[in-house]
Amino acid sequence: xxxxxxxxxxxxxxxxxxxxxxxxxxxxxxxxxxxxxxxxxxxxxxxxxxxxxxxxxxxxxxxxxxxxxxxxxxxxxxxxxxxxxxxxxxxxxxxxxxxxxxxxxxxxxxxxxxxxxxxxxxxxxxxxxxxxxxxxxxxxxxxxxxxxxxxxxxxxxxxxxxxxxxxxxxxxxxxxxxxxxxxxxxxxxxxxxxxxxxxxxxxxxxxxxxxxxxxxxxxxxxxxxxxxxxxxxxxxxxxxxxxxxxxxxxxxxxxxxxxxxxxxxxxxxxxxxxxxxxxxxxxxxxxxxxxxxxxxxxxxxxxxxxxxxxxx
Amino acid sequence: xxxxxxxxxxxxxxxxxxxxxxxxxxxxxxxxxxxxxxxxxxxxxxxxxxxxxxxxxxxxxxxxxxxxxxxxxxxxxxxxxxxxxxxxxxxxxxxxxxxxxxxxxxxxxxxxxxxxxxxxxxxxxxxxxxxxxxxxxxxxxxxxxxxxxxxxxxxxxxxxxxxxxxxxxxxxxxxxxxxxxxxxxxxxxxxxxxxxxxxxxxxxxxxxxxxxxxxxxxxxxxxxxxxxxxxxxxxxxxxxxxxxxxxxxxxxxxxxxxxxxxxxxxxxxxxxxxxxxxxxxxxxxxxxxxxxxxxxxxxxxxxxxxxxxxxxxxxxxxxxxxxxxxxxxxxxxxxxxxxxxxxxxxxxxxxxxxxxxxxxxx
Numbered sequence: 001x002x003x004x005x006x007x008x009x010x011x012x013x014x015x016x017x018x019x020x021x022x023x024x025x026x027x028x029x030x031x032x033x034x035x036x037x038x039x040x041x042x043x044x045x046x047x048x049x050x051x052x053x054x055x056x057x058x059x060x061x062x063x064x065x066x067x068x069x070x071x072x073x074x075x076x077x078x079x080x081x082x083x084x085x086x087x088x089x090x091x092x093x094x095x096x097x098x099x100x101x102x103x104x105x106x107x108x109x110x111x112x113x114x115x116x117x118x119x120x121x122x123x124x125x126x127x128x129x130x131x132x133x134x135x136x137x138x139x140x141x142x143x144x145x146x147x148x149x150x151x152x153x154x155x156x157x158x159x160x161x162x163x164x165x166x167x168x169x170x171x172x173x174x175x176x177x178x179x180x181x182x183x184x185x186x187x188x189x190x191x192x193x194x195x196x197x198x199x200x201x202x203x204x205x206x207x208x209x210x211x212x213x214x215x216x217x218x219x220x221x222x223x224x225x226x227x228x229x230x231x232x233x234x235x236x237x238x239x240x241x242x243x244x245x246x247x248x249x250x251x252x253x254x255x256x257x258x259x260x261x262x263x264x265x266x267x268x269x270x271x272x273x274x275x276x277x278x279x280x281x282x283x284x285x286x287x288x289x290x291x292x293x294x295x296x297x298x299x300x301x302x303x304x305x306x307x308x309x310x311x312x
Numbered sequence: 313x314x315x316x317x318x319x320x321x322x323x324x325x326x327x328x329x330x331x332x333x334x335x336x337x338x339x340x341x342x343x344x345x346x347x348x349x350x351x352x353x354x355x356x357x358x359x360x361x362x363x364x365x366x367x368x369x370x371x372x373x374x375x376x377x378x379x380x381x382x383x384x385x386x387x388x389x390x391x392x393x394x395x396x397x398x399x400x401x402x403x404x405x406x407x408x409x410x411x412x413x414x415x416x417x418x419x420x421x422x423x424x425x426x427x428x429x430x431x432x433x434x435x436x437x438x439x440x441x442x443x444x445x446x447x448x449x450x451x452x453x454x455x456x457x458x459x460x461x462x463x464x465x466x467x468x469x470x471x472x473x474x475x476x477x478x479x480x481x482x483x484x485x486x487x488x489x490x491x492x493x494x495x496x497x498x499x500x501x502x503x504x505x506x507x508x509x510x511x512x513x514x515x516x517x518x519x520x521x522x523x524x525x526x527x528x529x530x531x532x533x534x535x536x537x538x539x540x541x542x543x544x545x546x547x548x549x550x551x552x553x554x555x556x557x558x559x560x561x562x563x564x565x566x567x568x569x570x571x572x573x574x575x576x577x578x579x580x581x582x583x584x585x586x587x588x589x590x591x592x593x594x595x596x597x598x599x600x601x602x603x604x605x606x607x608x609x610x611x612x613x614x615x616x617x618x619x620x621x622x623x624x625x626x627x628x629x630x631x632x633x634x635x636x637x638x639x640x641x642x643x644x645x646x647x648x649x650x651x652x653x654x655x656x657x658x659x660x661x662x663x664x665x666x667x668x669x670x671x672x673x674x
Binding site: 207211212 | 395
């Protein structure tokens with residue numbers, strides 16, 4: 001009689017009861033269920049899809065040219081060599097000169113650091129002012145800034161070239177830093193404004209009652225509370241500016257070309273044999289900085305993205 | 313009475329929405345004034361205007377007879393306590409207390425003296441080195457009060473300071489705020505939507521609705537002689553019973569007539585102003601109705617118990633009477649089963665009559 005009642009409840013439960021196990025606590029789950037196979041299968045496929053090219057690059061960059069000519073692109077190197085890396089860094093030719101990527105690396109550093117710092121500094125103050133000091137026309141100003149983010153870069157390139165030329169800084173690093181700072185402004189201001197709006201308004205009011213002014217509130221109340229969003233802004237800017245190609249090639253002279261432009265020149269220069277291993281090494285070197293930035297600050301990045309999520 | 317805070321014709325509008333309109337209010341020196349109202353009535357807005365955190369669109373604000381309408385918050389001689397405590401999260405309690413004084417460039421020894429005094433008054437001495445995240449809600453609010461205290465201000469502003477606390481802490485801190493007021497004798501303006509806080513703390517209560525002060529009086533007057541139906545219904549829990557009817561005449565005396573049942577108006581203070589035929593609303597508080605053996609006097613009414621709600625100290629009955637449902641409060645020991653017939657009598661001396669059209673007290 002009791003068996004029949006149990007059968008109605010469900011086969012799993014019935015089986016458990018038949019085996020003499022009284023259901024208690026967490027329900028046992030099968031590891032190899034259809035759901036798990038689907039889930040992990042899809043994830044593994046997606047991961048492979050993205051990781052395979054990276055694997056090919058790393059492997060190829062550590063092979064010598066004779067080995068590459070064998071055509072087994074997936075096989076690991078028989079003889080590991082770091083010569084392609086050394087060549088990519090120090091002596092690969094970019095058409096005119098043959099001192100490798102190192103020059104481009106230092107150019108990129110000299111472009112990225114000031115651009116990142118200046119744009120974050122200005123945008124955070126902008127965002128703070130927009131979020132907390134509701135001045136007349138603040139909303140209009142903000143809207144204009146955001147619309148600016150949607151205008152295609154191509155439209156603005158030629159006018160900016162003229163403006164920079166008139167200012168006498170066309171082709172210099174200063175000019176490129178200014179361009180990067182300006183183009184980072186809409187998205188960064190939005191990011192900071194949303195973050196500061198999400199902080200309790202009463203904190204700001206309390207600070208005003210305590211007599212703190214615009215800069216005192218910014219430096220002593222707001223800044224210490226905003227580390228995650230600063231990390232997010234930094235990652236966005238460092239990776240964005242480091243990976244930039246268009247502005248780098250348009251607004252600078254060859255001796256100031258950033259790493260990405262040099263990479264392109266190395267890979268595309270057609271002199272004799274194509275050195276795939278050097279090209280791969282050069283690409284990995286160029287991508288190393290954003291990659292390291294992500295690894296080092298990944299956790300803070302996720303936290304900050306959640307905090308600065310687009311809101312009102 | 314010496315005026316501490318004085319508000320003249322204050323208006324504030326956000327675009328087309330008028331939050332406050334020509335509001336006038338005088339607050340005496342050392343007075344505890346409570347601004348009471350449901351959310352959106354403008355009470356917090358008014359407080360923010362007094363604090364200088366919102367700019368009024370019209371009118372003037374005086375604090376200690378000084379026109380502060382255009383002054384910065386710090387120059388107004390006010391301290392403010394917020395609902396969310398608003399403690400600076402990255403600073404210790406001590407830094408929280410000293411921040412405002414440091415900004416004002418006060419000498420170090422004086423800052424320490426003031427912090428020590430505030431810590432003693434509020435009993436937060438052992439917490440001074442902690443961060444706000446390591447404090448309980450009650451401790452946080454105490455620190456927030458301390459932050460207003462160290463500034464040694466004339467006027468304390470409280471914006472729903474107890475609303476984030478649980479019921480037990482709320483009643484404890486309520487008593488502490490009252491004690492604080494008794495010892496400091498500062499002017500305090502306190503915004504709340506909680507009528508118990510208002511009735512227990514206030515010297516005077518200003519009940520607000522849609523940016524207008526409905527009644528400004530001491531708690532006793534507000535409770536017993538509400539000026540209109542809004543005030544009558546807002547104060548008191550459970551709220552006042554309203555019976556809609558009209559005035560009739562019986563033997564040369566006005567009576568209240570509802571669904572064919574007469575209520576003698578003997579004892580009502582303004583009985584001579586009641587013309588027969590006038591549409592009125594009779595307001596009776598649940599505790600002003602007497603039941604069965606307590607019911608006495610010339611006139612009694614019959615009713616049936618519908619629902620009984622025991623609350624421990626007392627017992628709330630929902631009765632059916634003359635086509636109305638009305639609530640009556642009796643002692644906790646007196647129990648009535650649903651369906652029981654009871655005898656009632658009303659104390660007209662404690663009742664309120666309102667005009668049915670204007671809803672104003674007669």
